[in-house]
Amino acid sequence: MKRRDFIHWVGLGWLASSLPVVIAACSSQTKASTNSTSEDWQTVGNLAELDKTGQLLTENSPVGPVLIIGTSQSENLIAVDPTCTHRGCTVAWKSEAQKFICPCHRAEFAVDGNVQKGPAKKPLKTYIAKIEGNSVRVRST
Numbered sequence: 001m002k003r004r005d006f007i008h009w010v011g012l013g014w015l016a017s018s019l020p021v022v023i024a025a026c027s028s029q030t031k032a033s034t035n036s037t038s039e040d041w042q043t044v045g046n047l048a049e050l051d052k053t054g055q056l057l058t059e060n061s062p063v064g065p066v067l068i069i070g071t072s073q074s075e076n077l078i079a080v081d082p083t084c085t086h087r088g089c090t091v092a093w094k095s096e097a098q099k100f101i102c103p104c105h106r107a108e109f110a111v112d113g114n115v116q117k118g119p120a121k122k123p124l125k126t127y128i129a130k131i132e133g134n135s136v137r138v139r140s141t
């Protein structure tokens with residue numbers, strides 16, 4: 001084997017062995033930037049919509065479906081993903097009972113999203129909600 005061929009093959013071997021390291025480094029940077037945006041506040045509606053009925057349902061927000069309960073005068077807003085964890089129906093807020101009820105199979109969820117009555121077994125996903133200016137904003141918990 002000629003010296004030039006030997007150096008060529010060593011160079012290719014070094015390049016090939018370095019490629020997984022470069023790919024892994026790029027992947028972790030992408031993953032880190034994805035995680036940082038998931039902690040960001042996302043606007044899901046405006047204050048006028050929330051104050052109109054005391055509820056704000058946004059099905060296509062940046063974080064997915066969100067149901068906000070409260071008004072601009074509320075100390076704490078309640079924010080959940082209204083998709084029932086049993087069969088995917090949209091739960092409704094029952095203010096007199098202070099719980100979410102699924103219209104399909106009557107599963108009941110507490111204010112914090114935890115299951116109170118089956119058939120659902122998993123809690124609703126919850127969000128932290130706040131009012132910022134005229135916007136209603138949420139972020140994942």
